Amino acid sequence: MKGEKAEIDMNKCIRCGKCHDFCPQNAVIHDSERIPMEVEKNLKKTRDLMKNFGTREERKAFLERMERHFNKEKTVAERSIEKIKNLMKGENGG
Secondary structure, three states: OOOOOOOOOOOOOOOOOHHHHHOOOOOOOOHHHHHHHHHHHHHHHHHHHHOOOOOHHHHHHHHHHHHHHHHHHHHHHHHHHHHHHHHHHHHOOO
């Protein structure tokens, strides 16, 4: 119907990629294309939370905590990628 839009339920998405080929309007955004949007979302959240800290020292400490948080997320992603690579090696018998 006109005016309706399709949405991908990311909780059910199995990452098959078929939606990229199926969408007639090419509206499906590839993961790599989402990076700038996700960075901006993280910055907005950080800016919004920073409003809770009154002094420069409090804001600095908060930003250091946010940096540690995102470094942890980066470490989780890097270790996950390495484990995924190992899954492929195991599947190929090597």
